[in-house]
Amino acid sequence: MTSPQHFQESPHSENTASSDGTAHPAPAVHPYIPNSVPAVRQAMLDEIGATSVEDFYADIPDRIRLHRPLDLPPPLRSEAELTRHMNALLDRNTSTRQVLSFLGSGCYLHHVPAVVDEVVNRSEFLTAYAGEPYEDHGRFQALWEYQSMMAELLDVDIVNVPVYDGFQAAGTALRMAGRVTGRRRLLVATAIDRDKLSRIEDYVRPDHDVTVLPVDPRTGCADLDAVRAALAAHDTAAVYADTPSALGIVDPALPRLAELAHEAGALYVVGCNPLTLGVLAPPSAYGADIACGDIQPLGIHPSYGGGNAGFIATRDEEHLVAEYPSRLFGLVPTEVEGEYGFGDVAYERTSFALREEGKEWVGTAAALHGIGAGVYLALMGPHGMREIGETILAHTAYARQRLARVPGIEVPYGDTLHFADFTVRYTGGRTAAEIRARLKEHGIHGSLPTGVHEAAFCVTEVHTKADIDRLAATLEEIVT
Known part of the structure; x- marks a missing residue:
């Protein structure tokens, strides 16, 4: 509770004047930040022997200092004011619950069963940070x-506690491959999302160079001849493939990529959407050494572009397990017969134990999403995962066929299998950006531009035939 002193020492709008007559706002005292009270701040400075807060910034070169106060609005001094302000900002957003959305490309709209939210919002989970056994609930x-x-689901032995997101999981998996092989080059063999590629490149440098190979323009699939040629130098740490790719394609060449990688002494790393695995073979079934991806489709709400968490999965082989930088939880016996505990496996390999000597550094921002995904998987079971996968495959096929009948639209890559995401090409003269803006006017989010006249759409189990038909009818009005 805030004491009256905090408010008595906190003028709301009074100004003070400096020796040159310039008016300056009085120091703000925030009712929820006790250290902002002048008397409290001075007591802290006296305790450590500092004359002012400026003493802490003395090492910052003068040439890069601002020399003026930040242009910030006055503080909101009550919870009611703050709530009203934040609601006004949030009301400027239009969520996927308010309009018909066909956005995907890594952050997907799926149904989240109510029990998932009920479990992850329990206090013993929601407020936990990292924690150790003495405070685990x-x-x-x-x-x-x-x-x-x-x-x-992945048909492997080892899966980590979630890392920050699927992009980081891919970057970490590739760094793991680099440490195992001792090689520098990383080959990307399938179409890859631009943001994901940017994150991978930032994460693996300066230790690795990323080479993105062009896909076959006719099929959108990996160009095996280009992969074979790139591997000839035998300097490749890993071949990386996404399934589905950034084009939404499930590439039939995935098993052959594993063979080519292993023949060249490289590891095979596959990024996959885990929601596909009720109907598609897991990466381990066609030779992947490391699988990775994002668990957002498994019961995690899209949240202003967030709601992501990354997984990494391998066989239980020491040379692979030793390279995980993230936590692994295992089952261990206790002193009480018939009772078991749960704790860290090979903790000594993590940055938590090694600190600055760690191979990589990981945080704990996404562990809660792992619990939500676990609840989702338990609810779905094998039958539910198969059913939702079949539904999305059917919806994707229908959407591609229906939009292909719209004058001014081509749907490239023929009969190649797609899951959720797919590409369209506008031939009616309007650009993808123009069509996207027109769709928004009709209450439809979609048509994410991937080129001047190309765009990506996405359908999932939440879309109906009527939704897809409405999209097609709207596009018929606006593409030309």
């Missing part, structure tokens, strides 16, 4: 259950 077991179900 079932979180370690919940994450172990998540790892176990993900391992079954």
Whole structure:
């Protein structure tokens, strides 16, 4: 509770004048930040022997200092004011619940069962940070259950506690491959999202160089001849492929990429959408050494572009497990017969144990999403995962066929299998940006531009035939 002193020492709008007569706002005292009270601040400075807060910034070169106050609005001094201000800002957004959305490309609109939100909002999960066994209230077991179900889904032995997002998971998986092989070059063999590529390149440098190989322009699939030629130098640490690719394509060349990588002494790293694995073979089935991806489709709401968490999965082989920088939770016996505990596996390999000597550094921002994904997988089960996968495949096929009948639209890449995401090409004269703006006027989010006259759409299990028909009818009005 805030004491009356805080408010008595906090003028709301009074100004003070300097020796030159310039008016300056009085120091702001925030009712929820006790250290902003002048008397409290001075007591802290006296305790450490500093004359002012400026003493802490003395090492910052003068040439890069601002020399004026930041242009900030006055503080909002009550919870009611702050709530009203934030609601006004949030009301400027239009969410996917308010309009018909066909956006995808890495952040997908799926149905999230109510029980998922109920579990992850329990206080023992929601407020937990990293934690150790003495303050654990079932979180370690919940994450172990998540790892176990993900391992079954991916047909592997080891899955980590989630890292920040799928982009980081891909970057980490490729760095792991580099440490295993001792090589520098990383080859990307399938179409890849531009943002994902940018994140990977930032994450793996300066230790690795990323080479993106062009895909076959007719099929959108990997160009095996280009991959074979790039591997001839035998300097490649890993071949990387996405399934589905950034074009939404499930590439039939995925098994052959594994063979080419292994023949050249490289590892094969596959990024996959885990929601496909009820109907498609997991990466381990066609030779992947490391699988990675984002668990956002598994019961995590899209949240202003967020709601992401990354997984990494491998066989239980020491040379692979030793390179995980993130936490792994395992099942261990206790002193009580018949009871088990849950704790870190090979903790000594992590940056938590090694600190500055760590191979990589990881945080804990996404562990809660792992619990949500675990609840989702438990609810769905094998039958549910198969059903939702079949539904999305059917919806994607219908959407591509329906939009291909719209005058002024081509749907490239023929009969290649797509999952959720797919590309269209506008031939009626309008650009993808123009069509996207017109769709928004009709209450439809979609048509994410991937080129001047190309755009990406996405359908999932939440879309109906009527939704897709409405999109097609709207496009018929605006593409030319």
